Amino acid sequence: MKLAASRLAQWFVQGEHFSITLDKHCLKLESKDMFETVPFALWDGQCRIERGIFWGRMTLMVAPMDEPARGITIYGLSWWKLKGFAETLAAAHQAWLSNQTTLLKPIEPLLNNLVDELNDFSGYMRADVVRQWQDKFHKTLNDYQVSLAVISAILPAVYQKVRPWLEVPDDAREARNHRWMEGTLQTWQSFFDTVESSPLNPSQRRAVLQDESHNLLLAGAGSGKTSVLVARARYLVESQQCEPSEILLLAFGRKAADELKERLNQPEMAGVRVATFHGFAIEIIKTLSGNAPSISPLATEDASRSAFLTQALAEMWGIKAQLNRWNKYLAENPISGVVTEGELAEQAHSEKLHQWVWRRASLILQQSESLTKLKQKISDDDKKALTELAMVSPVVKAYHTSLKADSATDFDMLITEATKILRRKQGGDALGLRFVMVDEYQDISPARLSMLEALCTSNKSSPPSLFAVGDDWQAIYRFTGADVNLTTGFVERFSDGKVTSLDTTYRFNNMIGEVANRFIQQNPAQLEKSLQSVKIQKKKAVTISPSGSGQTILADIAAKHQGASVLVIGRNHHHKPDDFAQWQSAFPAISISYQTVHASKGREADFVLICQVNNGSFPTSVRQEALVDALLTDESGIEYAEERRLFYVALTRSKQSVWILSDSQNPSPFVHELIEGEYPVFNKLGRKVARNPVNEPVVIEQDNAKHQEDG
Numbered sequence: 001m002k003l004a005a006s007r008l009a010q011w012f013v014q015g016e017h018f019s020i021t022l023d024k025h026c027l028k029l030e031s032k033d034m035f036e037t038v039p040f041a042l043w044d045g046q047c048r049i050e051r052g053i054f055w056g057r058m059t060l061m062v063a064p065m066d067e068p069a070r071g072i073t074i075y076g077l078s079w080w081k082l083k084g085f086a087e088t089l090a091a092a093h094q095a096w097l098s099n100q101t102t103l104l105k106p107i108e109p110l111l112n113n114l115v116d117e118l119n120d121f122s123g124y125m126r127a128d129v130v131r132q133w134q135d136k137f138h139k140t141l142n143d144y145q146v147s148l149a150v151i152s153a154i155l156p157a158v159y160q161k162v163r164p165w166l167e168v169p170d171d172a173r174e175a176r177n178h179r180w181m182e183g184t185l186q187t188w189q190s191f192f193d194t195v196e197s198s199p200l201n202p203s204q205r206r207a208v209l210q211d212e213s214h215n216l217l218l219a220g221a222g223s224g225k226t227s228v229l230v231a232r233a234r235y236l237v238e239s240q241q242c243e244p245s246e247i248l249l250l251a252f253g254r255k256a257a258d259e260l261k262e263r264l265n266q267p268e269m270a271g272v273r274v275a276t277f278h279g280f281a282i283e284i285i286k287t288l289s290g291n292a293p294s295i296s297p298l299a300t301e302d303a304s305r306s307a308f309l310t311q312a313l314a315e316m317w318g319i320k321a322q323l324n325r326w327n328k329y330l331a332e333n334p335i336s337g338v339v340t341e342g343e344l345a346e347q348a349h350s351e352k353l354h355q356w357v358w359r360r361a362s363l364i365l366q367q368s369e370s371l372t373k374l375k376q377k378i379s380d381d382d383k384k385a386l387t388e389l390a391m392v393s394p395v396v397k398a399y400h401t402s403l404k405a406d407s408a409t410d411f412d413m414l415i416t417e418a419t420k421i422l423r424r425k426q427g428g429d430a431l432g433l434r435f436v437m438v439d440e441y442q443d444i445s446p447a448r449l450s451m452l453e454a455l456c457t458s459n460k461s462s463p464p465s466l467f468a469v470g471d472d473w474q475a476i477y478r479f480t481g482a483d484v485n486l487t488t489g490f491v492e493r494f495s496d497g498k499v500t501s502l503d504t505t506y507r508f509n510n511m512i513g514e515v516a517n518r519f520i521q522q523n524p525a526q527l528e529k530s531l532q533s534v535k536i537q538k539k540k541a542v543t544i545s546p547s548g549s550g551q552t553i554l555a556d557i558a559a560k561h562q563g564a565s566v567l568v569i570g571r572n573h574h575h576k577p578d579d580f581a582q583w584q585s586a587f588p589a590i591s592i593s594y595q596t597v598h599a600s601k602g603r604e605a606d607f608v609l610i611c612q613v614n615n616g617s618f619p620t621s622v623r624q625e626a627l628v629d630a631l632l633t634d635e636s637g638i639e640y641a642e643e644r645r646l647f648y649v650a651l652t653r654s655k656q657s658v659w660i661l662s663d664s665q666n667p668s669p670f671v672h673e674l675i676e677g678e679y680p681v682f683n684k685l686g687r688k689v690a691r692n693p694v695n696e697p698v699v700i701e702q703d704n705a706k707h708q709e710d711g
């Protein structure tokens with residue numbers, strides 16, 4: 001049924017609507033350039049008609065959902081037809097309305113139940129809960145062939161309740177979770193007061209309750225990340241969200257895993273699974289494939305690997321083309337400790353050569369990619385890296401052949417194999433896990449991350465959630481293939497990922513913080529974080545002292561702080577002071593231990609001495625060789641990025657004071673930076689700190705076979 005202006009009237013009406021048609025559950029309006037459909041659900045059912053000099057006009061009030069109502073006028077209509085037409089329209093709308101009201105009768109309780117589902121949801125509401133709810137809501141409308149506009153017109157109260165969950169679900173969820181968290185913090189107050197030796201602070205409590213599908217707690221040294229991890233495991237069990245055996249805590253090293261076990265050593269926590277990545281990979285393989293992997297002695301015994309390398313090198317050099325390649329390379333790029341004159345075959349047992357080869361071979365093996373793919377990743381211009389790849393590839397192939405012949409595996413292959421199995425099975429339902437937590441997440445490598453992804457993002461069933469704690473400022477395992485970008489890019493990597501932080505450090509005072517926090521942030525690639533110390537003092541706490549002053553410093557500590565712990569830290573094992581044993585026996589009143597920076601991670605002591613902070617020693621002037629550099633993450637734009645993080649780790653092990661021992665004739669560029677940058681440090685090197693040219697980088701073969709994780 002249609003009412004339209006005459007041709008003459010249309011000419012006068014120009015751009016306005018001149019025609020209205022009553023269609024099924026809607027009105028259709030036409031103008032010279034436009035055609036508009038107004039569903040009954042958006043129209044209030046009223047028609048206002050007015051008489052002009054020649055023609056009549058009709059105005060309808062239309063309210064698109066959640067927008068202010070607006071009037072639409074149709075001009076040039078015949079006045080004598082207009083009144084009757086308006087009555088027909090109003091009657092049609094009325095009939096539609098009563099029909100819809102009848103139709104919606106059975107849906108109304110369903111929709112109210114859906115609203116109740118959200119209101120009654122207990123616990124932290126994850127994003128997928130809302131998505132599933134939205135799907136159910138839309139399906140209900142679909143089943144009854146009702147549009148949201150109809151709901152908004154006929155059941156405005158229901159519509160107002162569901163609207164935020166449909167339009168701004170993230171905001172609605174955040175507001176709801178905030179309310180839930182505030183209530184839960186009150187209910188669980190005494191738990192949070194007593195779960196660790198000191199009451200958790202408000203951000204730590206919130207971090208414990210945070211429960212998205214993928215969570216990263218990113219916070220500086222000594223902020224209590226490990227405390228949060230332990231408290232969270234206990235909260236999940238005590239709040240009966242899961243059985244202890246449904247929780248897995250992953251650590252990178254056996255020592256760290258043992259410490260976590262120790263901290264969870266309460267009867268009610270019996271059954272919580274604590275493992276290294278390798279240990280857990282073995283469990284995956286055993287549980288999901290039924291095979292117990294056997295680890296090759298090449299991966300665990302230095303002597304076996306050395307014998308293998310000797311044989312592999314000798315066999316490789318039996319091929320003339322390879323021998324020529326090696327000879328040519330060594331003539332241009334001597335390897336320190338490897339004699340270049342004479343027969344290469346005589347060098348097959350050389351320990352230095354083994355180190356050189358294994359460093360590259362193990363990095364290749366860690367990539368868990370074919371040699372062809374790796375070759376494609378290296379730039380054609382990087383001839384040296386490509387040559388090294390060609391030199392080492394036969395050893396890698398021989399290694400694979402040997403493992404295959406023994407039906408054995410190694411640690412990298414364990415992770416790859418476990419990942420493959422998880423992917424094949426689309427998750428690890430049979431593992432019975434619901435909460436996976438990871439300590440020291442900043443040390444994650446691409447291969448380990450793939451395993452976590454396969455475990456925690458499967459779309460087959462509801463996979464376990466991931467809760468990781470870490471600190472990109474303390475990422476110190478790049479040389480073993482760890483990639484700090486995997487931490488800084490967490491939310492891009494994991495859907496429904498949330499990063500939270502802690503901003504209070506309990507370990508060190510503000511004067512150590514002033515030095516350490518500023519020093520680490522000189523690298524703009526590190527994430528900006530605020531880290532306030534609980535312990536505030538005015539006296540400087542970092543001292544740069546001459547190399548030989550260790551004994552005097554320890555005597556002073558022993559005299560003033562009986563029972564104190566002192567950690568002597570060096571960049572590597574060779575930096576352990578010659579007098580160390582004598583120091584230990586000279587000062588029995590204090591406990592003195594030595595650790596490399598890598599081993600000191602996660603530790604704390606009252607006082608710290610960092611030794612050999614000299615030019616060429618710390619930062620280590622490592623010039624990574626071509627292939628090694630090509631295989632590791634690129635940090636080429638930032639000088640000493642990893643060494644800077646190592647120095648940060650060393651500084652932040654101390655609770656009270658740090659001494660940086662340095663040779664005034666050959667100080668480290670870091671010492672220069674602290675003095676010239678006017679950091680709040682005591683400078684006991686005197687005014688004449690030598691300004692040596694920074695040592696030319698030398699090639700130092702870091703031994704990555706001994707990764708912190710030891711199975």
Ligand SMILES: Nc1ncnc2c1ncn2[C@@H]1O[C@H](COP(=O)(O)OP(=O)(O)OP(=O)(O)O)[C@@H](O)[C@H]1O
Binds near residue numbers: 197200224225228
């Ligand atoms: N809320 C708190 N109140 C008092 N002390 C705390 C609190 N939380 C943690 N601590 C203490 O702070 C120190 C550091 O805690 P923890 O080792 O968990 O920190 P972390 O963030 O894991 O450190 P790092 O990254 O350096 O390994 C510990 O001695 C711990 O007992």
